[in-house]
Amino acid sequence: MLEPARQVVRASETLLLEVEEAGLRSLHLAVPTGCDVRELAAVELASRDAGMQLVLTEAEPRVRADLLTRGRVEAQVAAVPGADGDWTVTLGLAGALPRPGRVHLDQLRPSGRSPASEAAHVHLLPEDDVPHLRDPLFAAAESAGLGVAQISVTTSLAAALASVLASTDLVVLSEHEARRLDLAWSPLAHPPLTRGYALTCAMASDSARLRAAIGTQLAAALGVGLGSQPGGRP
Incomplete structure (x- = not known):
């Protein structure tokens, strides 16, 4: 044994x-x-x-x-x-200056008194460059009359932040991210992005x-x- x-x-x-x-x-x-x-x-x-x-x-x-x-x-x-x-995380628009209430994309449409180049741009992070987020946002921007260059996918969060801090540009972020970066965050009226x-x-x-x-x-x-x-x- x-x-x-x-x-x-x-x-x-x-x-x-x-x-x-x-x-x-x-x-x-x-x-x-x-x-x-x-x-x-x-x-x-x-x-x-x-x-x-x-x-x-x-x-x-x-x-x-x-x-x-x-x-x-x-x-x-x-x-x-x-x-x-x-898990889900609600997205909105964040910028250097606060905006009251929900942001409607047509509020960013260029006015007749200012050139399109001076209109606020919306930056989409690489993290959100996926069809279920990117496509509805681009479609809503077109319906709201925004210029073709007003919404674009940025190369990085740092690049988007630099643009936002130097202008009236906005970046698509969660409220959590906006607070961490000391940016003013507002919900997006349409489309709902999650x-x-x-x-x-x-x-x-x-x-x-x-x-x-x-x-x-x-x-x-x-x-x-x-x-x-x-x-x-x-």
Whole structure:
């Protein structure tokens, strides 16, 4: 019986080692760019408390999806229509100067007394350069009579912020982002713009584990809770 007993012990030791290594396995998560660094730090701290080694990679929506498809990350925060999201974040327009009430796009239409080049421009961040946000905004701008160049996708938040601080330009942001950047935020009357975020994982077991470990902190980093609401998924 000695040899079978040794085999059982070795098998038990191997199993325990595999369990330990699984708990220490790094899990790479692709998150949106522009999140507050302290809020992302809270996400990492929560993962450590849950016994996980989480590695965060900031990227734009198409890049996040590609990283997951190519196996470069095990999970991503996907940009989806609001009804399909785990979380939703309401968007509006932010600028250097406050605007009373809701902003109507036709209020930004060039007047006959000022050239179109002096009219306020609306900057859309790369994070929102997705069909379910970009297309309704561009269609509404055309219906409101805005010039073709008045709404454009900016290269970065820094570029948009520079334009906003130097002019009457506006940038599409959440209220959470606007407050963080000390900008005046107003709701957009039409169209309603809502970011939807869904946590998608290559392995189903990682999905439940991640939600339990960092769901609250990740929602805060995405801006859920301020000008936001829970999404359509349970």
